[in-house]
Amino acid sequence: MSYKPVLPIGQKEKNTLINAPASPYVEGYLETIGLFPAQLHVPLQEAGNSIVSDCLGCAIGWGSARLSATLGSYVGDSGRGAQQKSLQGSTIKASHETDMSSLFSLSMSHGKQFTLYTHVGGPNGWKVASVLEELGLTYESTYLNFQSAEQKSPEHLRLNPNGRIPTIIDHGNNDFVLWESDAILLYLGEKYDTRKRLTVTDESEKHQMLQWLFFQASGQGPYFGQAAWFIRSNPEKIPSVINRYTKEITRIFGVLESVLVKQEWLVGGKMTIADMSFVMFNHFTLVHLVPTGHLGDFDFWKDFPATAAWHARLTAIPSIKKVIDQRACMLQKES
Ligand SMILES: N[C@@H](CCC(=O)N[C@@H](CS)C(=O)NCC(=O)O)C(=O)O
Numbered sequence: 001m002s003y004k005p006v007l008p009i010g011q012k013e014k015n016t017l018i019n020a021p022a023s024p025y026v027e028g029y030l031e032t033i034g035l036f037p038a039q040l041h042v043p044l045q046e047a048g049n050s051i052v053s054d055c056l057g058c059a060i061g062w063g064s065a066r067l068s069a070t071l072g073s074y075v076g077d078s079g080r081g082a083q084q085k086s087l088q089g090s091t092i093k094a095s096h097e098t099d100m101s102s103l104f105s106l107s108m109s110h111g112k113q114f115t116l117y118t119h120v121g122g123p124n125g126w127k128v129a130s131v132l133e134e135l136g137l138t139y140e141s142t143y144l145n146f147q148s149a150e151q152k153s154p155e156h157l158r159l160n161p162n163g164r165i166p167t168i169i170d171h172g173n174n175d176f177v178l179w180e181s182d183a184i185l186l187y188l189g190e191k192y193d194t195r196k197r198l199t200v201t202d203e204s205e206k207h208q209m210l211q212w213l214f215f216q217a218s219g220q221g222p223y224f225g226q227a228a229w230f231i232r233s234n235p236e237k238i239p240s241v242i243n244r245y246t247k248e249i250t251r252i253f254g255v256l257e258s259v260l261v262k263q264e265w266l267v268g269g270k271m272t273i274a275d276m277s278f279v280m281f282n283h284f285t286l287v288h289l290v291p292t293g294h295l296g297d298f299d300f301w302k303d304f305p306a307t308a309a310w311h312a313r314l315t316a317i318p319s320i321k322k323v324i325d326q327r328a329c330m331l332q333k334e335s
Helices: 023-032 123-134 154-159 181-192 203-233 239-260 273-292 305-315 318-334
Strands: 084-087 090-093 114-118 139-143 167-170 176-179
Touching (some): 123 139, 176 181, 181 203, 273 305, 305 318
Parallel strands (some): 114 139
């Protein structure tokens, strides 16, 4: 089926809001410039006159037609390089013929303070998003495709030699680039949390906050992540390996529990970036790993009641709830 393009081919439009008369036209436009709706993470849907996607809270409203700037900026590339589509703050790319240089440019054409390179499922990226949200900082998320190893592309490696997400560019600070999620949390806390809402000021507490961040980065993240890999992704199911990592999950919940039975938050008597650093991997585990049965008869509220209550307090915080909902919504659309 052929559709009439919305914008004339050959026209380079920057920062243009495209008003589509009807969704088939938008699809036609995308096809013409080399983007195919079927290959987008968020499928285009038909609804009356137009499309608009709102990933937040899983509310998908297809209202007035808006496909924003990024698309328009690639018009004229005759089917090559048109890889990004921006839907209300999230840059979502097609998985073919990626124009890496534009994906990883330092440009802040999106007008937000930060670019966040992240992944639809990866807890570490959402962790950073939650702190950006909590501090009211503006950011544009670019979701890298792990299947085509975009995180290992030379363009991303130039920003982040570790080739993993998250990576941020702070356009408000001379395009300062930073990677490692907890280093990013500390940077955001120290530089932009001027009222010290999410950090601590007492010197001993600062070291304790670092202790928890290091524990998260070395103890929780890698072990929970490896458990996830061997349960969900590794082609060979190796019981001894799965056993080792799932045991480590319960051990780490035990460490947290031993502290949280005595206090509401990890440090400073309030929620800090230390608490926030744990929440996405805990959420991931509860949602994706526990239901597989590999953690046995794991019962969060029964086995780790103080940790479960802490997790519930954290996930009720609007910024954290928002990114959890956004993640769920995007995963649902991908499936
Ligand atoms: N210690 C790193 C871990 C980063 C990490 O492992 N990220 C995962 C996603 S949550 C990733 O990029 N995986 C892809 C890969 O390993 O290539 C951090 O906290 O930022």
